Amino acid sequence: MAKIHSASRDHDVALQGAILLYGSGLSAFSYATAHRIVTDGQTGRPVIGAGTPLNRRALIQAVRQVAEASLPKGEFLTPNVLSIGPDAITWWCPPGNRRVFFNCEELGDRSAVTPHPGLVFHASPAGFRVFALIEDGRPMPDSMLYEPPYFNTWDHGKICIGTAHVPKQIDAASIAGWEEAFFASAFTHPNHGGRRVDHTDGFYAFWRDMLDGKFSSFPKAVLIPTNQSLGKLIAGQF
Numbered sequence: 001m002a003k004i005h006s007a008s009r010d011h012d013v014a015l016q017g018a019i020l021l022y023g024s025g026l027s028a029f030s031y032a033t034a035h036r037i038v039t040d041g042q043t044g045r046p047v048i049g050a051g052t053p054l055n056r057r058a059l060i061q062a063v064r065q066v067a068e069a070s071l072p073k074g075e076f077l078t079p080n081v082l083s084i085g086p087d088a089i090t091w092w093c094p095p096g097n098r099r100v101f102f103n104c105e106e107l108g109d110r111s112a113v114t115p116h117p118g119l120v121f122h123a124s125p126a127g128f129r130v131f132a133l134i135e136d137g138r139p140m141p142d143s144m145l146y147e148p149p150y151f152n153t154w155d156h157g158k159i160c161i162g163t164a165h166v167p168k169q170i171d172a173a174s175i176a177g178w179e180e181a182f183f184a185s186a187f188t189h190p191n192h193g194g195r196r197v198d199h200t201d202g203f204y205a206f207w208r209d210m211l212d213g214k215f216s217s218f219p220k221a222v223l224i225p226t227n228q229s230l231g232k233l234i235a236g237q238f
Helices: 056-070 172-183 203-211 230-234
Strands: 002-005 010-013 017-025 028-039 046-053 081-084 089-093 096-104 108-116 119-124 127-132 144-146 225-229
Touching (some): 081 172, 096 203, 119 172, 127 144, 144 230
Antiparallel strands (some): 081 089, 096 108, 144 225
């Protein structure tokens, strides 16, 4: 018996039935049968009983019930949430000062409060991503995204999680945990790929200047465009 957790209560469910799919291949189903689950008199274990043909209407109804039961429950959305999809959430972090941690040979073991640009975070089963913004306000679908000016990131905003502890859930209530996993983890290395910042002396020199407090606000001129918009990210096109 499995226990299902919901926002309002916990309740137990038990195996009630099974649907068997028939076809010429793994993705070519053409026939289905519905079966009741019965208990074996000798072992006490559940077994699949005799089946009956499953018509289209009954199949759709079964799938709909499972889909509705698995949908996330309603939750309060804070102003920083930009989009919530079936398996992804996108949110905005306004520009400001935040502490960062470094632990690498080139910069040493250092920590400082530094300025940051506006950021867009995107969490999904496919991974954790972050992008920078030029504008200071809440972004719109046509807002352009910029490469994240951080260590531990790949091209297209992909974040190397490493040993960071990220939330198991992808929902609005877990946003603080996702941000904490990014900012509280030590930046250890620039990942392979394109440039992260447009700085004459390079990536290490840029962050050395940042850690030394040479910028009162984030120097947006160093940001490198991805030529992709927030709308495309939300739509899964980037």
